[in-house]
Amino acid sequence: MIERRNFLAGSAAAAGALGAVGVLARPATAASTTSAGAGAGTASPFRHGIASGDPLPDAVVLWTRVTPTADSLPGSGAGPRVAVGWQVATDPGFRQVVARGSTVTGPERDHTVKVDAKGLAPGTPYYYRFTFDRTTSPVGRTRTAPAPTSSPDRLRFALVSCSNWEAGYFSAYRHLAARGDLDAVLHLGDYVYEYGTGQYAYGRPNTVVRPHEPPHEMLSLADYRQRHAQYKTDPDLRALHAAVPWITTWDDHETANDAWSGGAENHQPDEGDWATRKAVARTAYDEWMPVRLSGTSALGDGVQVYRHLQFGRLADLTMLDLRSYRSQQVATTDLGAAGDSARTITGVAQMQFLKDRLADNDAVWKLVGNPVMVSPVLFPPLDQYVAGPIADMTGVLPPDGVAYNVDQWDGYTADRRELVDFLADQGVTNTVFLTGDIHSAWACELPVDPGTYPLSRTVGVELVATSVTSNNLDDLTGSPPRTTSLAVEDAIKAGNRHVKYLDFDSHGYSVLTITPEETQMDWYVTSDRADQAATSTWSTGWCVAAGSSKLTAARGAAR
Amino acid sequence: MTPTTGMPHGGATSRRTFLRAAGALGGVVVLSAAAGAPLAAAAGARTRVYVLVTDGCRPDEVTGDLTPNLYALRRAGTWYPNARSLPVMETIPNHVMMMTGVRPDRSGVPANAVFDRLEGAVRDLDRDTDLRFPTVIERLNAAGYRTGTVLSKKYLYGIFGTRATYRWEPSPLVPVTNHAPDAFTTDALISMVDRVDPDLVFTNLGDIDRVGHADPTGSTTLEVARTAALASTDQQVGRFVQHLKNTGRWETSVLVVLADHSMDWSVPTRVVSLASALDADPLLSGRVQIAQNGGADLLYWTGADADRAAAVTRMREVVGAVAGVLSTHLPADLRLGPEAGDVVAYCKAGWRFSDPAVWSNPIPGNHGHPVTEPIPFFLAGGSRRVAFGAVRTDEAHTVDVGPTVGELFALPAPSGGYDGTSRL
Numbered sequence: 003m004i005e006r007r008n009f010l011a012g013s014a015a016a017a018g019a020l021g022a023v024g025v026l027a028r029p030a031t032a033a034s035t036t037s038a039g040a041g042a043g044t045a046s047p048f049r050h051g052i053a054s055g056d057p058l059p060d061a062v063v064l065w066t067r068v069t070p071t072a073d074s075l076p077g078s079g080a081g082p083r084v085a086v087g088w089q090v091a092t093d094p095g096f097r098q099v100v101a102r103g104s105t106v107t108g109p110e111r112d113h114t115v116k117v118d119a120k121g122l123a124p125g126t127p128y129y130y131r132f133t134f135d136r137t138t139s140p141v142g143r144t145r146t147a148p149a150p151t152s153s154p155d156r157l158r159f160a161l162v163s164c165s166n167w168e169a170g171y172f173s174a175y176r177h178l179a180a181r182g183d184l185d186a187v188l189h190l191g192d193y194v195y196e197y198g199t200g201q202y203a204y205g206r207p208n209t210v211v212r213p214h215e216p217p218h219e220m221l222s223l224a225d226y227r228q229r230h231a232q233y234k235t236d237p238d239l240r241a242l243h244a245a246v247p248w249i250t251t252w253d254d255h256e257t258a259n260d261a262w263s264g265g266a267e268n269h270q271p272d273e274g275d276w277a278t279r280k281a282v283a284r285t286a287y288d289e290w291m292p293v294r295l296s297g298t299s300a301l302g303d304g305v306q307v308y309r310h311l312q313f314g315r316l317a318d319l320t321m322l323d324l325r326s327y328r329s330q331q332v333a334t335t336d337l338g339a340a341g342d343s344a345r346t347i348t349g350v351a352q353m354q355f356l357k358d359r360l361a362d363n364d365a366v367w368k369l370v371g372n373p374v375m376v377s378p379v380l381f382p383p384l385d386q387y388v389a390g391p392i393a394d395m396t397g398v399l400p401p402d403g404v405a406y407n408v409d410q411w412d413g414y415t416a417d418r419r420e421l422v423d424f425l426a427d428q429g430v431t432n433t434v435f436l437t438g439d440i441h442s443a444w445a446c447e448l449p450v451d452p453g454t455y456p457l458s459r460t461v462g463v464e465l466v467a468t469s470v471t472s473n474n475l476d477d478l479t480g481s482p483p484r485t486t487s488l489a490v491e492d493a494i495k496a497g498n499r500h501v502k503y504l505d506f507d508s509h510g511y512s513v514l515t516i517t518p519e520e521t522q523m524d525w526y527v528t529s530d531r532a533d534q535a536a537t538s539t540w541s542t543g544w545c546v547a548a549g550s551s552k553l554t555a556a557r558g559a560a561r
Numbered sequence: 562m563t564p565t566t567g568m569p570h571g572g573a574t575s576r577r578t579f580l581r582a583a584g585a586l587g588g589v590v591v592l593s594a595a596a597g598a599p600l601a602a603a604a605g606a607r608t609r610v611y612v613l614v615t616d617g618c619r620p621d622e623v624t625g626d627l628t629p630n631l632y633a634l635r636r637a638g639t640w641y642p643n644a645r646s647l648p649v650m651e652t653i654p655n656h657v658m659m660m661t662g663v664r665p666d667r668s669g670v671p672a673n674a675v676f677d678r679l680e681g682a683v684r685d686l687d688r689d690t691d692l693r694f695p696t697v698i699e700r701l702n703a704a705g706y707r708t709g710t711v712l713s714k715k716y717l718y719g720i721f722g723t724r725a726t727y728r729w730e731p732s733p734l735v736p737v738t739n740h741a742p743d744a745f746t747t748d749a750l751i752s753m754v755d756r757v758d759p760d761l762v763f764t765n766l767g768d769i770d771r772v773g774h775a776d777p778t779g780s781t782t783l784e785v786a787r788t789a790a791l792a793s794t795d796q797q798v799g800r801f802v803q804h805l806k807n808t809g810r811w812e813t814s815v816l817v818v819l820a821d822h823s824m825d826w827s828v829p830t831r832v833v834s835l836a837s838a839l840d841a842d843p844l845l846s847g848r849v850q851i852a853q854n855g856g857a858d859l860l861y862w863t864g865a866d867a868d869r870a871a872a873v874t875r876m877r878e879v880v881g882a883v884a885g886v887l888s889t890h891l892p893a894d895l896r897l898g899p900e901a902g903d904v905v906a907y908c909k910a911g912w913r914f915s916d917p918a919v920w921s922n923p924i925p926g927n928h929g930h931p932v933t934e935p936i937p938f939f940l941a942g943g944s945r946r947v948a949f950g951a952v953r954t955d956e957a958h959t960v961d962v963g964p965t966v967g968e969l970f971a972l973p974a975p976s977g978g979y980d981g982t983s984r985l
Contacts (some may be wrong), residue, residue: 364643427931450911549620549642549935
């Protein structure tokens with residue numbers, strides 16, 4: 003998230019005018035690279051890559067987009083209706099094809115293809131590909147979820163969030179694609195950004211590393227389709243989609259900044275009807291992402307993205323939607339309203355769904371894909387030098403400091419109290435919230451009563467993945483990484499003792515390793531976002547032992 | 562050891578043998594034995610099974626720093642990190658579930674305290690006649706094995722009575738808590754193993770739990786006392802393990818280590834008293850008895866049978882509206898038998914029931930409600946029957962101990978089968 007008005011004010015002061023923002027001299031599209039079998043050049047009908055997602059024990063969603071004619075461009079509404087074949091095999095040479103089919107796509111669905119390949123065996127690696135007009139797509143790899151009663155020794159998920167095209171290259175995806183040991187990628191939201199070019203880019207100078215298409219803020223269905231299509235031309239993104247099934251949920255930027263059920267900070271009256279905008283954003287998401295909305299891969303039959311996936315008896319994953327049903331964020335002049343029990347971040351039905359999933363399952367680990375932070379964070383009084391940039395990053399913190407970031411669960415404390423009490427009252431163990439949104443890395447314990455922590459019982463932990471590219475604190479202060487932010491981090495940890503780890507500066511990705519005895523999150527930091535060949539370094543790891551709800555620092559990356 | 566014979570004890574009339582042994586603490590450990598039981602250890606290689614209950618221990622309290630012996634046993638053995646106690650999360654019913662392998666609707670033991678309709682009073686289920694289902698103890702005896710009970714709490718000694726071949730009556734008892742300190746209990750366990758070496762010994766170590774119940778002074782003191790109790794109990798477990806190793810028994814031993822329930826803490830302002838709410842209702846006033854079980858209250862309708870259905874509905878309405886009450890249930894839905902009455906009420910985490918008055922239950926540590934379900938549960942020992950270094954994802958329960966012990970001795974399932982599952 004980003005508070006656009008604050009940010010624009012700051013950048014205008016710095017740069018004089020929006021038109022002054024720079025554009026790095028790099029190609030805007032990058033379809034020529036091939037890696038991990040995702041190659042699909044600009045002339046290929048499969049130039050937007052292939053993907054799989056939402057693995058079940060017997061099924062997985064397969065996705066691609068075809069460009070059957072030169073004019074069948076994303077968002078154009080042009081082009082013919084065509085048939086596309088698909089195959090699933092147990093070998094990369096497709097000698098053992100176990101499922102196949104054909105489906106029709108066309109301009110009515112932006113030439114996207116999404117099928118639910120069923121009848122597969124649990125816990126099994128598969129290869130898949132599409133065929134169109136005697137052309138075969140690159141081969142993708144995927145994996146079904148383990149059988150519900152099975153007991154996997156280990157699961158390994160990547161965690162990513164906040165991938166802003168204009169802020170840099172998606173090197174995090176490239177490094178993840180090269181690992182070869184992932185069961186799934188969890189994207190926790192802000193997969194695409196809605197801004198027009200130059201509105202929100204790289205660091206304090208607001209440098210556009212590569213410009214958005216369309217160049218204006220996305221508003222119409224055609225806009226959202228084009229933007230999704232552009233992101234899918236990123237070679238690193240395509241490589242990771244081709245290598246591993248993804249499990250995604252949306253946060254605000256898939257529609258507009260700081261979205262709530264009835265609007266968004268970045269939705270103005272002259273931008274049309276909010277409900278219409280939200281609907282077209284959901285349509286494009288459904289078309290372009292390997293996800294089951296309302297439980298199916300079909301389009302137009304519902305927009306419920308909160309859902310549940312099971313990985314044997316080892317882990318249970320509930321993905322949340324914290325934008326579609328939430329009440330409006332409280333005004334910074336009325337923070338007392340954050341605790342109003344009439345306000346909600348989940349909505350009534352989703353809260354019940356979540357509680358049912360947490361209590362009514364026998365998996366050791368209860369994972370919650372949680373787009374915005376649930377841990378309480380009291381911001382201490384801060385120096386103006388950093389308070390302004392934090393306000394930009396969190397979107398809602400006034401520059402003179404305030405108690406809470408009210409776009410997170412901190413702004414909906416009645417819902418959090420209900421959830422935390424539920425976890426405590428029912429003795430739910432081993433709950434792990436997996437979070438994105440905040441462009442920073444956190445490891446927190448979740449106390450029943452933060453005021454008496456560490457005496458207070460903890461009901462779970464929260465592990466927050468940082469942004470792939472979106473700006474964080476050092477980008478906005480203009481300081482070298484790990485300099486001025488350190489004092490802020492120390493101040494926040496001192497005032498919030500359940501916060502065990504905080505890195506306000508780094509970009510990258512996380513890897514979650516789950517075994518019956520413990521879960522470990524490893525944070526990997528990527529080098530300069532503007533470098534297409536950015537490197538990756540292990541930064542830190544934090545563990546939670548089964549039954550403990552307590553975090554301990556890891557000695558090294560999980561093996 | 563000085564055998565004596567024929568001394569009746571505790572009101573029971575069966576003939577027994579008494580064994581006296583010196584304990585490490587300098588005292589004398591007195592064991593009783595069934596009439597005709599051999600007074601020496603059996604020879605030959607065989608599997609020895611020790612069920613060790615660390616009463617009231619929470620799973621997050623088993624750590625390398627706090628409880629190094631338990632932690633090492635868990636790491637080396639077969640750990641079930643997803644283990645839970647079963648309703649009502651109290652000591653007596655869960656010990657009974659361990660030894661029977663069946664739920665309370667089959668054993669007759671749903672809680673620590675019930676309202677006895679025949680006697681017209683609330684009482685503990687501490688009589689051996691309260692337990693109606695055959696335990697693995699008796700069934701092993703019938704199969705020619707020898708069994709022992711070393712139970713630190715007076716009421717556990719009461720309900721298991723003279724079932725085991727060898728019994729230790731907890732002594733000395735700490736006033737108020739009515740339990741023997743773990744050092745004495747472990748002395749008794751070691752003495753029993755040394756002298757008569759039963760095939761199965763069922764042991765309860767009560768200190769961890771009793772610290773929670775005994776100290777009403779506040780959370781800071783409690784934290785220190787709890788930590789001390791955990792460290793002390795862990796030392797006793799370590800002493801027992803070392804003894805098994807020193808005496809060459811370790812390679813044939815299986816330890817089933819678990820808690821009967823965990824523990825929740827409340828402050829004096831978070832107390833639920835249902836009596837006044839029930840008395841304020843015209844239908845219920847004077848016609849409901851309450852058996853208090855820490856975080857669970859059992860409610861008994863004592864009015865006319867014809868009014869029972871309406872009364873149950875009303876009780877759930879009235880009780881459900883009281884601050885601090887988490888939920889109400891019909892006993893059958895929790896697999897509790899008629900002994901549990903008509904309605905079960907749970908309190909929320911951080912609260913406790915105190916009936917009939919708010920000052921009736923002054924202790925901060927309570928259990929019985931769902932927050933106290935998670936428990937440590939692991940198998941350990943040098944026997945090849947234990948999978949070393951394994952972590953299992955299955956949800957294990959206290960009721961699984963019976964079938965686990967049964968499988969270790971190839972004992973047939975009881976009539977009607979087990980409600981639990983072997984966790985070997």
